[in-house]
Amino acid sequence: MTPPVAPSGPLLDISGLSSGYGPVVILRDIGLRVERGSITALVGPNGAGKTTLMKTILGLIRRGAGSMVYDGADISDMPSHRRVDAGIALVPEGRMVFTTLTVEQNLRLGAVVPRAHGGTQERLEEIFRQFPKLRERRRQLAGSMSGGEQQMLAIGRSLMAKPRLVLLDEPTLGLAPIMVKKVFEIIGQLRADGYTVLLSEQNSKLALETADHGYIIENGIVTLSGPAHQLVDDPEVKRRYFGM
Ligand SMILES: Nc1ncnc2c1ncn2[C@@H]1O[C@H](COP(=O)(O)OP(=O)(O)OP(=O)(O)O)[C@@H](O)[C@H]1O
Ligand SMILES: [Mg+2]
Known part of the structure; x- marks a missing residue:
């Protein structure tokens, strides 16, 4: 018997994708590839459709036309929970931590998906090693943490589900410059740890x-x-997006 061949090619390959809300079409003919172990950035102004795209990838919004292939399999019509179980995790815009629960309770909730069953304690220890701040604050209510700490928690919670593809939707929104820098360091670390990241x-x-x-x-x-x-070096990009 020949051993199974690991799928090659991009981890996520989107083509001709359209989606929106009811009759309102927002995304049109989107083509996007996310290579394994890479960070892919999705940039654009307010209302461009970044969040809509993330939600469509996770299956929270049904696609219209087009296809989404994840790890070699077509997930276009797969229900959202199965996509999660295949290793796609969303860290939503606005973080959405459970403010009245503790840091540790929030993290444990990240591990309720079947993919992460068993080994929750080890996983928690791993996250605490990665984010010592979260260990320090494990018994603190999430709502009493700073925006940057809550973002760290939201990322940590997503990692509890053992994802391969992490969708990070506007992780630095509203953060102080020093925390913005810290969050970007964390994103770089995710890549070093072998995660694949799509970042809006x-x-x-x-x-x-x-x-x-x-x-x-x-x-x-x-x-x-x-x-x-x-x-980054494109003059048009500099002018329009960096205000340079
Ligand atoms: N639930 C909804 N129903 C109808 N239209 C929506 C809904 N959510 C978003 N939209 C519209 O979809 C478009 C894209 O919004 P989206 O949130 O995807 O943009 P974005 O790029 O994430 O913007 P931001 O940078 O502000 O987060 C906007 O015109 C928005 O008004
Ligand atoms: Mg958005």
């Missing part, structure tokens, strides 16, 4: 400086894409 950011410059590949999305369509270092 309005902080375009930092996002592209951190990412391997970038996509610029405006009014629901991809207007520009390429290696992130090329986009």
Whole structure:
């Protein structure tokens, strides 16, 4: 018997994707690839459709046309919970931690998916090693933590589900500059730890400086894409997105 061959190619491959809300079409003909072990940045102004895309990838919003292939399998019609169980995790915009629960309770809730059953305690220890701050604060109510700490918690909670693809929706929104820097360090660390990251950011410059590949999305369509270092140096990108 020949051993099973690990799927190669991008971890996520989206083509011709459209989606929206009821009759309202927001995303049109989106093509996007997320390479294994990379950080892919999705940048664009308010209302461009970044969150809509993340939700469509997770299956919270039904796609219209197009396809989404994850780890070699077509997930376009897969229910959301099965996508989660296949290793896709969303760290939602606004963090959405349970403010009246403790840090540890929030983290444990991240492990309720079947994929993460068994080994919750070890997983928790791993997250605490990665985020010592969360260990320090484990008995503190999440709602009493700073925005940056809550973001760390939201990321930690997503990792409890043992994801492979982490969708990070605007993780630095509303954070003080020093915390923005810290969150970008964490994102770099996720890649070093072997996670694959799709990052949505309005902080375009930092996002592209951190990412391997970038996509610029405006009014629901991809207007520009390429290696992130090329986009960072692109005069048009500089002018329109970095205000330079
Ligand atoms: N539940 C909804 N019903 C109808 N339209 C919606 C809904 N949620 C978002 N939209 C619309 O979809 C478009 C894209 O919104 P989306 O939240 O995806 O943008 P975004 O790029 O994430 O913006 P931001 O940077 O502000 O988070 C906007 O025009 C928005 O008004
Ligand atoms: Mg958004």
